[in-house]
Amino acid sequence: MPEYKRLPVDSRIVKDIQSSPMMYSEQGSGFMQRWGGPGMYRTMARLPMEARVSYYTIVELQGGEEGRLVTADEIETASGLSSQEVSRGVDLLRKEGLVT
Amino acid sequence: MAVSDPDSISVGSVAVFRNLREDGDQLFFIRYDVSYAVEPSQVASETFQMAIYDTDLIFTGFSRPLNYYQHNIISIYLTADEALTWGTEYRVRIMGNPGIFSPLVEGVNMKTQALSGGDYYEIEAFGGYLIAQAQILEDDWEITLLTAGDLLNTTGSTYFTKAIPGLNTIVPEIFQFTSYSPTYNATNWTTSGEDSMLEHRGPVLNAALEDLANWVGSSSSWMGLFLTVMMASMLGGTAYASLRTPSLALLLASFALPLAVWIGLISITLWMLVFLMVAILFGVLFIQSRFG
Numbered sequence: 001m002p003e004y005k006r007l008p009v010d011s012r013i014v015k016d017i018q019s020s021p022m023m024y025s026e027q028g029s030g031f032m033q034r035w036g037g038p039g040m041y042r043t044m045a046r047l048p049m050e051a052r053v054s055y056y057t058i059v060e061l062q063g064g065e066e067g068r069l070v071t072a073d074e075i076e077t078a079s080g081l082s083s084q085e086v087s088r089g090v091d092l093l094r095k096e097g098l099v100t
Numbered sequence: 101m102a103v104s105d106p107d108s109i110s111v112g113s114v115a116v117f118r119n120l121r122e123d124g125d126q127l128f129f130i131r132y133d134v135s136y137a138v139e140p141s142q143v144a145s146e147t148f149q150m151a152i153y154d155t156d157l158i159f160t161g162f163s164r165p166l167n168y169y170q171h172n173i174i175s176i177y178l179t180a181d182e183a184l185t186w187g188t189e190y191r192v193r194i195m196g197n198p199g200i201f202s203p204l205v206e207g208v209n210m211k212t213q214a215l216s217g218g219d220y221y222e223i224e225a226f227g228g229y230l231i232a233q234a235q236i237l238e239d240d241w242e243i244t245l246l247t248a249g250d251l252l253n254t255t256g257s258t259y260f261t262k263a264i265p266g267l268n269t270i271v272p273e274i275f276q277f278t279s280y281s282p283t284y285n286a287t288n289w290t291t292s293g294e295d296s297m298l299e300h301r302g303p304v305l306n307a308a309l310e311d312l313a314n315w316v317g318s319s320s321s322w323m324g325l326f327l328t329v330m331m332a333s334m335l336g337g338t339a340y341a342s343l344r345t346p347s348l349a350l351l352l353a354s355f356a357l358p359l360a361v362w363i364g365l366i367s368i369t370l371w372m373l374v375f376l377m378v379a380i381l382f383g384v385l386f387i388q389s390r391f392g
Contacts, residue, residue: 006107009241010168011139013259017243023255030242049137 004056004079011045014038047092053079054089055098103147103200108135111213112171113233114192119223120270124180127226127264128152128162131233132194132211133171144169147200150176152184153191153212160184166194171240173233173263190215227271230260251276294368301364309365324365332356347385354378 014031017023018038035041036059044052057079062068075086093099112131120127134148144166151163164176184190195201196209204210221229231246234256238245245256252260252275261267272278301309306320313323336353343349354375361371 005137006135007137007139008171009243010144010170010172012143013168013243016258017255020254023258026244026253026255028242028244030244034242045139047138052137 004053005049007045011042014041018042043096047096048089050081050085050089051092051096052089053081054086055093057081058099103140103142103196104136105196105201105209106134106169107137108133109194109207109209109211110135111192111194111211112236114213114215114219115229116186116215116220117223117226117229118183118186118220120177120226121266122180124183126178126183126186127175128178128190128192129173129175129229129233129264130192130194130213131171131173131236132166134166134169134194135171136169139169147197149195149197150174151193151195152176153193155189155191157191160190167259167262171237173237173260175264177265187217187220188215223270227274230264230267230271231274234260247276300362305364321366324360325370328356328360328365331360347382347389350378350382350385354382 015038017027024038031038031041035044035056044055047055054075057075058070061070061074061078072083072086072090075081075090076083079086081089090099110133112133114128114130117127117129118125128150130150132150134144140147146165148166148169149163150166152160154160162176162178162182164174166172166174178184191212191214193210193212195204195211198204201209206212231250231252234245234252235250237243238256243255244253245259247253254277257268257275257277264270268275268278309320309323309327313320316323332353335356336349339352340346340349357366357371357375357378360366361368
C-alpha cells in the first residue's frame with residue numbers, strides 16, 4: 001500500500017498543474033491513481049496525517065466498490081495507525097463530508 | 101507568525117557548477133525535503149531558505165528563500181565577481197527563517213550539508229545532472245516532468261526554471277520547448293536623401309502631377325512613374341530610330357531615369373531597382389548581339 005503519511009510534493013505545485021491545461025495534459029496516470037487527483041491532494045494536504053491516511057486506506061480497502069463498509073479494525077491493520085488515530089481521522093473525514 | 105517545525109528535513113543532493121553564463125560564475129544547487137505531514141498555510145518562501153556558510157560556519161552572505169515545501173530543488177547563482185573559492189568545503193544549508201524558528205536546531209528545522217571535492221562539476225555535466233534530478237523528483241511525485249526522450253516537459257521546465265532562473269539559456273538542449281533570440285544588426289539609415297530628392301519636384305511640377313493623377317484617378321507617384329516611362333520610351337525610340345541598335349537605345353533610354361530622380365518625378369529607390377533591371381537586360385542583349 002502506498003505511503004500516505006508523507007506528502008511528496010507541495011500542493012501549490014499540484015494546484016498550478018491543475019489550473020494549467022497544457023501542463024495537466026502532459027501528466028501520466030501515476031499521480032491520479034495514487035491521490036485521486038490534484039484537487040483531492042490539495043484537500044488532503046491540509047488535513048492531519050491520520051485523516052489523510054485513514055481516507056486513502058478506506059479507498060484502498062473498498063477497491064472501487066463504493067459503499068462497501070470498512071471497519072476501524074480494517075483501517076488500523078492496513079494503515080498501521082493506532083485506534084485513537086483512526087478514530088480522530090475518521091471523525092475529521094466525516095466533518096469534511098468525505099466519508100459517511 | 102507561528103510555524104511548526106517540519107516533520108523531517110533532509111538534503112538529497114548538492115552540487116556546484118561553474119562557467120554557466122560567464123567565465124568564473126557559479127551555481128550552488130540542492131535537492132531537499134522539508135517534509136510536513138500537514139502543509140503550513142504560510143508559503144515556503146516566508147519560512148525557509150537556502151544559505152551558504154564557510155568552513156567555520158560563518159555566513160557568506162548568499163541565501164535564497166525556498167519556493168516550495170516537501171521534496172524539491174533550489175539554487176543560488178553567483179556571478180564571477182561574487183564567486184567563492186572553487187573546491188572549498190563550504191556548508192550549504194536548508195534552514196528555517198531565523199525570524200520564525202528559534203532556535204535553529206540541526207536536524208529539526210535546519211539541515212547542513214558539507215561540500216566535498218566530488219560535489220564540484222564543470223558546466224558540461226550540468227544538463228545530465230539536472231535530468232537525473234528530474235527523474236528522482238518524477239518518481240517520488242508521480243508527476244511527469246520529462247518526455248519519453250528525457251527532456252524537461254512543460255511542467256518540468258516550469259519548476260526547474262523556478263529553481264534555476266534562466267536555465268533555458270544555459271542548457272537549452274534539455275528542454276522539450278525552447279526559444280532562441282537571433283542576433284541581428286539594427287539599421288541606422290534614414291530616407292532623408294531620398295526625401296530631399298523628391299522635393300526637387302517643386303510646387304509647379306507637383307501641382308501638375310497631382311492634377312494629372314486626379315484626372316485618371318491615380319496617385320502622383322504612379323503618375324511620376326508613368327511620365328518617366330514615357331520620357332524613357334521617347335528617348336529610347338529616338339535613339340533606336342537613329343542608331344538601329346537595341347542595346348544602345350536601351351542604354352540611352354535609361355538616362356531618363358536619373359533625370360527623373362533629379363527633378364523629383366520618381367524616388368531614387370525605384371530608380372535603382374529599374375536601373376538594375378535595365379542593366380541586366382542590356383547585358384543580355386549585348387552578349388546576345390556579340391555571341392548570338
